[in-house]
Amino acid sequence: MTIHTQVVQCQLSSISFQDSDFPSISDHGTSEALQKAAKLLHELKPVAFPTETVYGLGALALNSTAASRIFSTKGRPPDNPLIVHVSSHAMLARLLPADYTPSPLYQLLMKRFWPGALTLLFPSDGKLVPPIITANQPTVAIRMPSHPVARALIAVADAPVAAPSANSSGKPSPTRAEHVARDLEGKIELVLDGGACGVGLESTVVDGLHEDGNLRVLRPGGITVEDIEQAILEELGDAADVPKVLVHRRDYADKALEEAPTTPGMKYRHYSPSVPVILVHTSSSPPEGIVSLTMTSFVDSLRGRRSESSPLTVGLLLPSDSPLHASLTKENGMKWVSYPLGPVAEPSVTAQRLFDGLLTLEKDGVDLILIEEVREEREGLAVMNRAKKAAGESAWIRLEAVDHSSPLVGPRT
Numbered sequence: 001m002t003i004h005t006q007v008v009q010c011q012l013s014s015i016s017f018q019d020s021d022f023p024s025i026s027d028h029g030t031s032e033a034l035q036k037a038a039k040l041l042h043e044l045k046p047v048a049f050p051t052e053t054v055y056g057l058g059a060l061a062l063n064s065t066a067a068s069r070i071f072s073t074k075g076r077p078p079d080n081p082l083i084v085h086v087s088s089h090a091m092l093a094r095l096l097p098a099d100y101t102p103s104p105l106y107q108l109l110m111k112r113f114w115p116g117a118l119t120l121l122f123p124s125d126g127k128l129v130p131p132i133i134t135a136n137q138p139t140v141a142i143r144m145p146s147h148p149v150a151r152a153l154i155a156v157a158d159a160p161v162a163a164p165s166a167n168s169s170g171k172p173s174p175t176r177a178e179h180v181a182r183d184l185e186g187k188i189e190l191v192l193d194g195g196a197c198g199v200g201l202e203s204t205v206v207d208g209l210h211e212d213g214n215l216r217v218l219r220p221g222g223i224t225v226e227d228i229e230q231a232i233l234e235e236l237g238d239a240a241d242v243p244k245v246l247v248h249r250r251d252y253a254d255k256a257l258e259e260a261p262t263t264p265g266m267k268y269r270h271y272s273p274s275v276p277v278i279l280v281h282t283s284s285s286p287p288e289g290i291v292s293l294t295m296t297s298f299v300d301s302l303r304g305r306r307s308e309s310s311p312l313t314v315g316l317l318l319p320s321d322s323p324l325h326a327s328l329t330k331e332n333g334m335k336w337v338s339y340p341l342g343p344v345a346e347p348s349v350t351a352q353r354l355f356d357g358l359l360t361l362e363k364d365g366v367d368l369i370l371i372e373e374v375r376e377e378r379e380g381l382a383v384m385n386r387a388k389k390a391a392g393e394s395a396w397i398r399l400e401a402v403d404h405s406s407p408l409v410g411p412r413t
Contacts, residue, residue: 050194056163117222
């Protein structure tokens with residue numbers, strides 16, 4: 001049977017939670033759309049909906065048949081776990097083992113960042129949470145989204161919802177309803193349209209279950225490391241042992257975790273459009289054995305990719321105030337298509353525009369996409385996490401116009 005994918009707009013301003021765990025919805029069309037989506041969920045059919053981070057492909061988290069349809073719809077590897085979304089603390093409590101109480105640190109993080117773009121790892125109740133959700137791990141990743149449509153859908157369905165990004169596995173995550181419809185047309189029945197996602201990158205995933213009391217950021221995302229550190233400092237600044245916030249692959253390594261991840265985004269290549277992506281480094285130093293290229297030699301290497309019948313069309317994902325843009329576009333023999341990522345000083349704008357840029361340039365029919373590196377601080381840490389996974393190759397360029405006195409990645413203070 002052929003499935004027609006329906007996109008239904010929701011009026012965000014009509015949804016309010018006030019002091020209740022159940023939403024008040026003033027717009028009739030939005031209420032009908034949410035009721036229809038909830039009905040499809042209980043029919044064990046996946047639906048797509050907006051969150052503040054990216055659009056999610058949701059299914060009932062506590063039903064293994066429903067969850068399996070997320071994997072089949074996306075073509076997702078079975079050892080890639082899912083994040084469970086809840087609409088309230090009461091719903092969270094129903095998910096957790098009876099003998100488990102969240103630590104004071106977790107309670108602090110939930111107080112500061114929930115609802116929001118923060119995912120926490122909790123012990124999983126194996127009798128309740130299907131192993132398909134956790135990839136047979138003893139923990140389950142849970143968050144409470146702040147987007148009114150996402151939270152309202154979960155509340156109306158009255159059930160936790162597992163929801164990875166609503167795209168074919170490995171592709172850039174969708175941040176607009178049209179991204180979802182273009183990718184998953186004919187695979188799902190309903191997309192709730194809540195407009196463009198405000199954050200634009202997936203949630204930050206934190207593991208605070210280790211005996212040393214420190215937090216481990218398994219995936220940087222919408223809540224920055226600096227935000228978490230500031231929250232801890234404000235609450236526990238005078239304490240004798242203030243927990244550290246350690247970032248995977250920056251502050252520590254865990255090969256076993258990478259092979260059997262407890263959260264999405266750690267094992268497989270992600271976020272890649274159908275055209276090649278090159279991550280262009282203009283300020284950081286290349287690793288040992290890699291030679292920096294001059295602008296001329298880099299452009300010559302691009303020219304070598306074009307066919308004789310037509311010029312190469314190159315998409316540019318660069319900060320709007322990057323000198324690299326002027327250096328590249330003055331070169332003849334290629335067509336340049338720009339999608340500005342916002343000012344260097346505003347990494348939150350870059351985060352919001354990254355996936356939309358990849359998908360827009362892909363739709364525009366470019367042959368190749370260049371992404372320029374940004375500083376790995378605040379939202380830039382998550383941007384570079386995604387850019388490195390999206391890129392099939394990297395290039396280091398010597399560009400005199402760039403200030404080399406301030407490296408993009410430096411020692412922490």
